[in-house]
Amino acid sequence: MPAADLQSTIVIGAGITGLAAAHHLLAAGISEVTVLESADRIGGNIATSPFHGVSAVDEGADAFLARIPTAVGLAGRVGLGEDLVSPTSARAAVWYPRGSQTLHPIPDGLLLGVPTDLRPFAASRLLSARAKARAALEPLLGRTSTATDSLGAYSRARLGDEVHERLVDALIGSIYAADTDAMSLRAVPQLAALANSSRSLILGGRRARRAATASTGPIFATPLGGVGALVDAVANDVRSAGGQIHTGVAVETIERSGDRWSVDGRLADRVLLACPAGAAASILAAAGPEASALLGRAETAGVTIVTVAVDGMRWPERLHGRSGYLVPKPVQRLVTAVSFGSQKWAHWNTPDASQILRISLGRDGASVEHLDDDTILNTAIGEVNDHLGLDLEPLAVRITRWPTAFPQYRPHHHEWVAAIDAALPAGLAVIGASYRGIGIPACVGDAQRAVGILTV
Numbered sequence: 001m002p003a004a005d006l007q008s009t010i011v012i013g014a015g016i017t018g019l020a021a022a023h024h025l026l027a028a029g030i031s032e033v034t035v036l037e038s039a040d041r042i043g044g045n046i047a048t049s050p051f052h053g054v055s056a057v058d059e060g061a062d063a064f065l066a067r068i069p070t071a072v073g074l075a076g077r078v079g080l081g082e083d084l085v086s087p088t089s090a091r092a093a094v095w096y097p098r099g100s101q102t103l104h105p106i107p108d109g110l111l112l113g114v115p116t117d118l119r120p121f122a123a124s125r126l127l128s129a130r131a132k133a134r135a136a137l138e139p140l141l142g143r144t145s146t147a148t149d150s151l152g153a154y155s156r157a158r159l160g161d162e163v164h165e166r167l168v169d170a171l172i173g174s175i176y177a178a179d180t181d182a183m184s185l186r187a188v189p190q191l192a193a194l195a196n197s198s199r200s201l202i203l204g205g206r207r208a209r210r211a212a213t214a215s216t217g218p219i220f221a222t223p224l225g226g227v228g229a230l231v232d233a234v235a236n237d238v239r240s241a242g243g244q245i246h247t248g249v250a251v252e253t254i255e256r257s258g259d260r261w262s263v264d265g266r267l268a269d270r271v272l273l274a275c276p277a278g279a280a281a282s283i284l285a286a287a288g289p290e291a292s293a294l295l296g297r298a299e300t301a302g303v304t305i306v307t308v309a310v311d312g313m314r315w316p317e318r319l320h321g322r323s324g325y326l327v328p329k330p331v332q333r334l335v336t337a338v339s340f341g342s343q344k345w346a347h348w349n350t351p352d353a354s355q356i357l358r359i360s361l362g363r364d365g366a367s368v369e370h371l372d373d374d375t376i377l378n379t380a381i382g383e384v385n386d387h388l389g390l391d392l393e394p395l396a397v398r399i400t401r402w403p404t405a406f407p408q409y410r411p412h413h414h415e416w417v418a419a420i421d422a423a424l425p426a427g428l429a430v431i432g433a434s435y436r437g438i439g440i441p442a443c444v445g446d447a448q449r450a451v452g453i454l455t456v
């Protein structure tokens with residue numbers, strides 16, 4: 001019997017990280033794998049449900065990066081390879097009132113907000129001439145230290161405040177529900193790599209973009225059944241391979257039992273905590289007090305997604321071909337981004353030809369959790385109508401609250417993660433969005449990494 005067969009494993013949390021870990025464990029030959037999930041459903045921060053005649057409309061994540069192969073690879077292994085689709089060619093914009101224009105197409109050639117092609121950047125009316133000139137000087141500047149690990153400080157020093165606020169922070173802040181002035185540079189590996197390998201962000205970005213353009217294939221992918229279909233397919237595979245998934249089991253503590261671990265009365269050789277850091281902190285209070293104290297410092301931000309269907313007849317021609325827009329912080333109230341779902345996804349076609357919009361509210365430093373549903377809806381529709389100069393009335397509404405879904409990676413986040421890893425007792429590991437990347441590919445990659453360590 002291979003040594004791996006002796007390592008029964010309990011996974012705490014049935015989000016995508018925990019499910020991917022269970023899948024990899026079983027594939028690696030560990031036959032006894034049990035996933036314990038506190039909620040009455042699996043998926044954690046991923047949920048997909050029918051909306052206004054469309055069978056699968058995501059309530060949270062609606063896609064994952066395809067150029068990082070982990071999530072696409074997992075989708076292929078669970079039989080969804082043929083089901084993956086990519087967004088349409090509709091383009092995103094930035095909402096910023098300047099002159100007579102409010103919606104500005106995101107200039108071509110941006111890499112996470114960093115201009116790598118100065119021609120479309122110079123032509124954009126989103127930025128003042130002064131800001132463009134400031135950014136154009138970036139290749140001439142000396143190297144900027146990354147010692148503070150502040151994304152905002154680094155980007156502002158390289159590109160100037162205006163480019164930072166209207167492009168870099170608008171793009172990255174919306175992905176992480178973050179204020180990039182209070183966010184780790186290393187948490188965005190692509191930018192951190194540029195900052196460390198190249199004196200100039202623009203010149204380094206240009207080289208990186210050329211290399212990325214050379215690699216073919218879509219940037220984003222999602223199953224036709226939504227991101228929830230990935231969760232379900234992974235869970236089905238786990239069950240068919242002999243793994244067990246129990247919902248409605250909130251793990252409160254784990255304790256030593258000889259040379260094994262006891263979790264909720266179940267014994268295992270290894271425990272993977274794939275729950276958020278805050279939950280891991282309380283579960284580990286007795287078994288790993290040092291790690292628990294560190295985990296207890298984790299911070300999160302909340303986002304609420306308001307999904308609405310609006311009359312297609314009242315949807316103006318001028319918005320066709322757009323996938324949505326971002327609202328930069330200097331002009332932000334509570335809406336941070338709007339996705340024109342029916343234009344972004346060809347398969348989100350409603351039977352009555354209405355348009356599905358997904359409106360995001362809230363972020364780090366701008367909580368919306370205290371607002372009731374009526375206020376949330378009125379705010380969302382009111383702000384979008386103001387932004388677009390429309391008078392839209394929703395035909396259908398769905399409000400999904402994600403009050404703690406976005407871990408905030410503060411400067412020196414990686415040192416915090418390393419300290420937790422070092423403080424954990426043998427046989428325990430923490431994995432998932434709280435630690436080594438919040439995107440689905442990063443979560444799947446983290447699960448693979450941890451299983452790789454367990455099974456050597």
Ligand SMILES: Cc1cc2nc3c(=O)[nH]c(=O)nc-3n(C[C@H](O)[C@H](O)[C@H](O)COP(=O)(O)OP(=O)(O)OC[C@H]3O[C@@H](n4cnc5c(N)ncnc54)[C@H](O)[C@@H]3O)c2cc1C
Binds near residue numbers: 012014274276279431
């Ligand atoms: C609105 C929104 C939009 C997003 N958009 C994208 C996107 O487009 N692309 C992308 O790649 N990513 C996106 N993300 C991020 C991504 O969805 C998440 O980071 C990822 O799903 C987190 O997975 P996880 O398994 O690490 O954590 P979670 O999903 O938080 O799973 C942890 C699980 O642990 C369970 N748990 C907690 N405590 C206990 C306990 N004591 N006992 C047992 N179980 C417990 C929880 O109930 C939960 O199910 C988005 C997230 C949100 C909220």
